[in-house]
Amino acid sequence: MQVPAPFEYERATSVEHALDLLARLGPDARLLAGGHSLLPMMKLRLATPEHLVDIDALAEELGYIREEGGEVRIGAMTRHRAILESELLGRRLAIFTDAERVIADPVVRNRGTIGGALCQADPAEDLSAVCAAVDAHVVIRGQGGERVVGMREFHRGAYETAVDDGEMVTEIRVALHAEAGSAYEKVERRVGDWAVAAAGAAVRLEGGAIAQAGIALAAVGSEVTSPDAEQALVGNAPSEELFEEAGRLAAAATDPVTDQRGSAEYKRHVAGELTRRALRRATARALREES
Amino acid sequence: MQVTVSVNGEEHARDVEPRLLLVHFLRDELGKTGTHWGCDTSNCGTCVVLMDGEPVKSCTLLTATAAGHEITTVEGLERDGVLDPVQQGFHEEHGLQCGFCTPGMMLTARALLNENPDPTDGEIREAISGQICRCTGYATIVRSIRWAAEHPAEAAEEVAG
Numbered sequence: 026m027q028v029p030a031p032f033e034y035e036r037a038t039s040v041e042h043a044l045d046l047l048a049r050l051g052p053d054a055r056l057l058a059g060g061h062s063l064l065p066m067m068k069l070r071l072a073t074p075e076h077l078v079d080i081d082a083l084a085e086e087l088g089y090i091r092e093e094g095g096e097v098r099i100g101a102m103t104r105h106r107a108i109l110e111s112e113l114l115g116r117r118l119a120i121f122t123d124a125e126r127v128i129a130d131p132v133v134r135n136r137g138t139i140g141g142a143l144c145q146a147d148p149a150e151d152l153s154a155v156c157a158a159v160d161a162h163v164v165i166r167g168q169g170g171e172r173v174v175g176m177r178e179f180h181r182g183a184y185e186t187a188v189d190d191g192e193m194v195t196e197i198r199v200a201l202h203a204e205a206g207s208a209y210e211k212v213e214r215r216v217g218d219w220a221v222a223a224a225g226a227a228v229r230l231e232g233g234a235i236a237q238a239g240i241a242l243a244a245v246g247s248e249v250t251s252p253d254a255e256q257a258l259v260g261n262a263p264s265e266e267l268f269e270e271a272g273r274l275a276a277a278a279t280d281p282v283t284d285q286r287g288s289a290e291y292k293r294h295v296a297g298e299l300t301r302r303a304l305r306r307a308t309a310r311a312l313r314e315e316s
Numbered sequence: 317m318q319v320t321v322s323v324n325g326e327e328h329a330r331d332v333e334p335r336l337l338l339v340h341f342l343r344d345e346l347g348k349t350g351t352h353w354g355c356d357t358s359n360c361g362t363c364v365v366l367m368d369g370e371p372v373k374s375c376t377l378l379t380a381t382a383a384g385h386e387i388t389t390v391e392g393l394e395r396d397g398v399l400d401p402v403q404q405g406f407h408e409e410h411g412l413q414c415g416f417c418t419p420g421m422m423l424t425a426r427a428l429l430n431e432n433p434d435p436t437d438g439e440i441r442e443a444i445s446g447q448i449c450r451c452t453g454y455a456t457i458v459r460s461i462r463w464a465a466e467h468p469a470e471a472a473e474e475v476a477g
Contacts (some may be wrong), residue, residue: 032334077378
């Protein structure tokens with residue numbers, strides 16, 4: 026039987042209350058959102074917090090997807106299912122919809138949250154790659170106030186983020202652009218398994234050329250983004266040759282490990298190919314050739 | 317800690333450890349062994365129950381968290397001796413062999429039909445894709461859920477609305 030080690034339990038009823046509890050309980054306290062990353066880690070004793078602050082009751086306060094000030098704002102307690110079913114994201118940021126179709130399974134998606142996923146920062150976790158590809162910004166709140174950090178600063182490597190003790194993620198913001206498109210591609214062995222490899226791409230076009238590009242990979246090393254591939258894209262007109270080159274650069278920068286999901290060589294190949302496919306779809310969406 | 321959990325419309329107050337998972341609360345504290353305990357890793361889905369009408373894996377949910385919600389287990393499907401159409405469907409179409417995955421499959425089916433009374437086979441397969449039948453009897457499970465869709469009963473609407 027797998028059960029977590031003993032802990033003290035607190036239930037927060039508002040963001041302020043959660044922050045008060047975190048401040049009072051100190052660094053051995055962890056927030057429990059949907060629980061589908063943290064509880065499995067606790068069962069394996071990979072996480073042994075002394076105090077859990079359950080923020081289940083914040084699902085309403087922090088559960089929303091809305092357009093505001095040229096951005097899409099997603100509350101940290103928004104569940105995977107709500108992201109999958111969001112008409113706004115499907116229309117403007119389809120990379121989220123692509124990814125959510127293949128994140129875990131429908132039952133897990135009823136509980137897991139975007140804030141929980143980002144804070145877990147598992148190298149094989151999809152939403153970190155999605156948010157990095159679209160250059161999302163993360164709102165982190167502490168008792169002293171709020172700060173907003175870009176995904177590239179937020180994600181510090183495997184299981185490490187910019188969130189300090191006594192802080193919590195409250196919102197994810199993604200800027201909306203005209204002539205922009207995004208897509209996510211993933212290879213998994215079966216529903217609910219971690220990715221063999223996955224790639225997210227976002228492009229913004231201007232005068233027929235790529236003005237801005239985001240490439241982020243999952244499950245092929247602790248680095249999420251691919252700056253070399255992004256630089257190769259910017260300033261050039263989209264083409265199959267260009268996508269192939271970006272895929273090659275993205276694959277070259279990966280650091281996958283050989284395991285039961287495949288050899289490092291295979292995963293590197295898949296990462297390159299998925300980068301190419303994601304770029305193809307992202308560009309077609311930017312050009313409104315594909316929804 | 318003291319918790320009160322509402323299961324199948326009935327409140328149950330118990331003194332439990334904070335780390336007690338809902339699946340063990342249901343089975344060991346309440347004796348509701350219809351909810352099965354399988355992989356422990358939120359993969360197999362045999363422990364699925366409905367929380368506020370949505371399927372969730374009770375091996376990955378603290379009892380303390382569940383305390384704020386309405387839980388429905390397989391014991392809550394039948395009403396006054398009348399089987400839920402989903403249960404009847406599993407009977408009519410031989411939707412079970414060993415029966416281990418059945419409670420979770422039936423609850424997910426009930427939630428699906430509440431939202432989408434006439435699902436396609438593809439939608440049914442997607443809905444149960446987080447649950448494993450190790451007898452590999454998926455074809456008959458899909459047929460059972462289709463049977464339930466084609467034979468809705470008034471009683472079904474009352475379950476976990």
